[in-house]
Amino acid sequence: MKVILVNDRGGVSRSFNFGGLSKALLGLCLLGLPVGAFFIGANLPATESDVFDSRAVKAWNKALRKQQDQISDADQQAREQLTALTVKLAELQGRLTRLDALGERLTTIAKLDEGEFQFGATPAVGGPEESGIAGAGDLPYHPPEFLEVIGDLSDQIEDRQMQLQTLDSLMSRQQLQDEQFIAGRPITRGWMSSRYGYRTDPFSGRRSWHKGVDFAGKRGSDVVSVAAGVVTWAEDRYGYGQLVEINHGNGYKTRYGHNSEIKVKLGDIVKKGQVIALMGSSGRSTGPHVHFEVYKNDRPVDPASYIRRTGR
The missing domain is CATH 1.20.5 (Single alpha-helices involved in coiled-coils or other helix-helix interfaces)
Known part of the structure; x- marks a missing residue:
């Protein structure tokens, strides 16, 4: 070749x-x-671009599946929270209805002026619009309807609570005044045996001044306070025998004399109608009775006008 x-x-x-x-x-x-x-070509490894594309697709698919799972979990949690909020909203509405009913009932019991406490009406609010605030000229923000309902209900409950607190304060003050209001008889059983003013003294037979009224009855009968107050005397006193004295405030005090037994002690706070002693004949007395006196600014006054009073 x-x-x-x-x-x-x-x-x-x-x-x-x-x-x-x-x-x-x-x-x-x-x-x-x-x-x-x-x-040689068959045994050469895949190029860098081929490897990058394959791995990226797998990673993207994995991330996509993870995001889908997260979205599904978030959707489930949102549904559960919405259900819980719906139940809570119904509970708040029920509480508001009960507050309204209670407020109207208390208003009726307290005999307050009609319209002073309107529990069934939407609270009245207002005020001038503030100028010069950033964004004031923009369109107002409107939250979702569900949040509006929750906000309105919260405002209504807050308003009802404020009204009830004010009403409770008024009723407490009124109740205290009612308790301190001197009215009624100091006994549960018995009759008036001697009035206020001049009378013939049962021991000397001479004309003398009687600065209280006497209620005769059965020995051991209840003696009650005619108003709330603080016990300022609860022991023997010359002429009165076993005496109870109660200070009712506002310059008023009452005395209950000739008791056989005293049921309270010095410093006790007593309520209207509370048993403070048992009827007896201690001290300068001719028989079981209660000597009842009323003092206004340290001066004795006729108890008759207070006895005839009716409670507030």
Whole structure:
């Protein structure tokens, strides 16, 4: 086999002669080049772009599934919270209804002026619009309807609580005044045996001044306070025997004399109608009775006008 190589510059050519062995080696090389190239290409690793695309798709799919799970959980939690808020709203509405009924009932009992406490009406509010505030010219913000209902209900409950607190204060003050209001008889059983003013003294037979009234009855009968107050005397006193004196405030005090037994002690706070002693005949007395006196600004007054009073 003869191979001729020609030089394009000078036209010079060279020739080579190959024997049988050379021919075989040359053919083998020429045949092995494409085969080798094929195997080398098949065994080469994937390119960087191919690896990046495959891994990215897997990561994106995983992140997408995670986000979908999170959205599903958030939706479930929102539904549960909405259900709980709906139940709470119904509970608040029920409480508001009961507060309104209680307020109207207390207003009736307290005999307050009609319209002073309106528990069934929406609270009246107002005030001038403030100018010069940033964003004042923008459109007003409208929260979701559900939040508006919750806010309105909260405002109504707060208003009812304020009204009830004021009403409670008024009723407490009125109740205290009623308790301190001197009215009624100091006994539960018996009759008036001697009035206030001049009378014939049962011991000396002379005309004398009687600065109280006497109520006769059965020994051991209850003697009661005609008003709330503080006990300022609860022991024996000359002429009165076993005496109870009660200060009712506002310059008023009462005395209950000739008792057989005293049921209270100095410093006790007593209520209207409370039993403070038992009827007896201690001290300067001709028989079981209660000597009852009323003092206003340390001056004795006729108890009759207070006895005929009715409670507030």
